[in-house]
Every structure is written in structure tokens, then in C-alpha cells.
Amino acid sequence: MKINELQKRLRKDRPMVTISLRIPEDVIEDLKRVAPALGFSGYQPLMRAYIGQGLRADLERLETNLEVADLVESLRRRGVEEDVIISALAEARSSYSV
Numbered sequence: 001m002k003i004n005e006l007q008k009r010l011r012k013d014r015p016m017v018t019i020s021l022r023i024p025e026d027v028i029e030d031l032k033r034v035a036p037a038l039g040f041s042g043y044q045p046l047m048r049a050y051i052g053q054g055l056r057a058d059l060e061r062l063e064t065n066l067e068v069a070d071l072v073e074s075l076r077r078r079g080v081e082e083d084v085i086i087s088a089l090a091e092a093r094s095s096y097s098v
Contacts, residue, residue: 009052 008014031043040046068089075085 028043031046035043035046038046040049072085
């Protein structure tokens with residue numbers, strides 16, 4: 001995530017939107033029980049934190065995938081053989097799964 005985007009997300013006065021979300025009662029009760037133990041003032045800030053964590057992880061993964069796709073296309077334009085590209089991608093992926 002770029003530093004400007006991160007600074008915007010850390011601001012306390014970010015605009016909020018009210019939504020309606022159907023969640024099972026037992027999940028809400030669990031959130032209410034867990035929130036204080038994790039230092040949250042209530043279950044809604046905890047839910048926002050959970051959503052934010054998942055969203056940031058997915059955004060990073062998508063951004064990385066786009067960067068890799070751009071790199072692969074650049075290598076192809078420069079004449080790098082397809083089997084070399086495939087081998088390099090497989091090697092890189094195996095090093096991440098360790």
C-alpha cells in the first residue's frame with residue numbers, strides 16, 4: 001500500500017457510511033465477548049478491524065498479481081522464452097509457499 005493511501009486510512013476523521021448487515025446472533029455475541037479482550041471499545045470497531053485486515057490482504061495480493069502480470073508481459077515483449085518465464089514463476093511461487 002502506498003504511503004499516501006496509508007496516511008488517509010489512518011486518519012480518525014474519515015467519513016463513515018451506515019450499512020445494514022445480517023449476521024447470526026451467536027456471532028454478534030462472540031464479537032461482543034472478544035472485543036474487550038482484544039482492546040476494542042465494542043464489537044463494531046472489531047468488525048471494522050476484521051474487514052480492514054481482510055481487505056488489505058486481498059488488495060495487496062491483487063496488486064502483486066497485477067505487478068507480476070505486467071512483469072511477465074514485459075519479459076515476453078523483450079523476447080524471453082515462455083518456458084523460462086514459466087520456470088521462473090514456478091520457482092518464485094515455491095519460495096513463497098515455504
